[in-house]
Amino acid sequence: MGEDEQPDYVIPPGGGVPWMDLTDKEGHRPPERDIVITDVSSMTLQANFTWTIVKVETDAGITGIGEGRSSWDDLGLLEGQNPLDINRLRDIRGGLDDGVEMALWDIKGKVLDVPVYELLGGKYRDSVRIYCDTHGGEALGGAQSGTVDPREIYTPESYARAAREVVDEGFEALKFDLDVKTHADVDTAARRLDNEAIDHKVSLVEAVREEIGYEIDLGFDLHWNFTVETATRLAKRLEPFDLAWLEDPVPPRKYDAHRRVREATSVPILTGENLRDPGEFKQMLTAEGMDLAAPDLNNCGGIRNFVRIANLCDLEGVPVAAHNIRSPIATVAGAHASASIPNFVALEYHAREVPWWEDLVERTGESGSILEDGYVALPEGPGLGVEINPDVAAEHLIEGEELIF
Numbered sequence: 001m002g003e004d005e006q007p008d009y010v011i012p013p014g015g016g017v018p019w020m021d022l023t024d025k026e027g028h029r030p031p032e033r034d035i036v037i038t039d040v041s042s043m044t045l046q047a048n049f050t051w052t053i054v055k056v057e058t059d060a061g062i063t064g065i066g067e068g069r070s071s072w073d074d075l076g077l078l079e080g081q082n083p084l085d086i087n088r089l090r091d092i093r094g095g096l097d098d099g100v101e102m103a104l105w106d107i108k109g110k111v112l113d114v115p116v117y118e119l120l121g122g123k124y125r126d127s128v129r130i131y132c133d134t135h136g137g138e139a140l141g142g143a144q145s146g147t148v149d150p151r152e153i154y155t156p157e158s159y160a161r162a163a164r165e166v167v168d169e170g171f172e173a174l175k176f177d178l179d180v181k182t183h184a185d186v187d188t189a190a191r192r193l194d195n196e197a198i199d200h201k202v203s204l205v206e207a208v209r210e211e212i213g214y215e216i217d218l219g220f221d222l223h224w225n226f227t228v229e230t231a232t233r234l235a236k237r238l239e240p241f242d243l244a245w246l247e248d249p250v251p252p253r254k255y256d257a258h259r260r261v262r263e264a265t266s267v268p269i270l271t272g273e274n275l276r277d278p279g280e281f282k283q284m285l286t287a288e289g290m291d292l293a294a295p296d297l298n299n300c301g302g303i304r305n306f307v308r309i310a311n312l313c314d315l316e317g318v319p320v321a322a323h324n325i326r327s328p329i330a331t332v333a334g335a336h337a338s339a340s341i342p343n344f345v346a347l348e349y350h351a352r353e354v355p356w357w358e359d360l361v362e363r364t365g366e367s368g369s370i371l372e373d374g375y376v377a378l379p380e381g382p383g384l385g386v387e388i389n390p391d392v393a394a395e396h397l398i399e400g401e402e403l404i405f
């Protein structure tokens with residue numbers, strides 16, 4: 001190879017082996033597994049976030065469903081590839097969309113007639129504990145625009161009331177935002193809280209614990225907003241409330257900053273929803289920057305990388321409380337992945353304000369809702385074990401999108 005020539009492969013993000021194209025090679029699988037991808041399409045729904053649903057089609061008539069971060073309608077290098085080679089296709093140059101990867105697992109389960117958790121080595125648990133993202137306060141717009149004193153919105157009473165509702169719905173674990181505004185004119189760029197602001201946040205946490213007691217796992221999210229000194233001052237004040245975790249105290253990928261907060265407080269530190277692959281989790285583990293890890297399979301590289309990350313964490317004694325803001329499709333995929341790892345705490349549910357969340361899918365060959373009493377019972381149908389309800393999807397398509405199911 002001359003100096004100007006480049007190899008025709010790219011090492012995928014996070015390492016791994018160069019991607020190989022087997023399209024033109026003779027198939028060595030038996031005919032029923034010698035299948036190829038024929039089309040990829042997606043549609044985006046408007047919920048509390050946008051949800052992008054992906055469909056992958058094959059020449060065997062088996063269709064896979066997934067959920068990704070953005071539209072993916074380009075068949076590209078996937079054309080003619082065997083969808084069962086998930087790991088090899090995951091290493092495709094530029095990275096395979098997480099929703100497409102999820103759909104490949106769905107196809108593989110359907111081809112082999114087993115649920116996805118069986119493909120991941122089986123299950124540690126029959127049902128997966130969910131933690132509920134919970135919001136105190138009302139009239140969010142008023143607080144954000146500065147027309148109302150935020151302390152009149154984010155009151156201890158509103159936090160306690162919301163916590164009571166969620167616990168009464170059957171959840172054993174919940175999380176609130178704690179980076180809500182305190183002063184209407186606060187300089188957020190400085191990432192610092194004064195003592196009055198810290199007192200207000202402590203009052204919110206105290207009110208929730210007084211309402212629901214100490215048997216419920218209770219986390220609070222700081223959304224990367226603070227400096228080490230402010231996060232530490234706040235965390236130390238929260239120590240008496242025996243929290244399950246304090247989430248994202250400082251900006252993402254500041255590995256040593258996470259370690260400094262963690263070493264300064266007994267409150268467990270959770271982070272990871274912004275980390276993009278196993279390599280970044282390895283850096284956080286090496287820095288000893290987290291007590292719990294929050295991989296999001298729609299951000300960390302899909303089901304395969306989620307499991308790899310969980311395994312890395314398990315080697316270091318770090319449990320997983322998985323991040324998730326998606327529809328029931330990604331939530332069910334998260335449930336399969338979470339059931340297959342030993343070091344699992346809870347999987348997030350972030351759609352309490354979306355009344356049709358449950359209606360978007362149905363279990364394949366089973367009755368019952370997806371989420372019940374704070375748990376997702378693992379689907380036993382092939383693949384992800386859920387099918388989309390096209391009528392419900394059609395009602396919530398964003399403008400210009402076409403129904404693909």
Ligand SMILES: [Mg+2]
Pocket residue numbers: 221223247248273
């Ligand atoms: Mg978060």
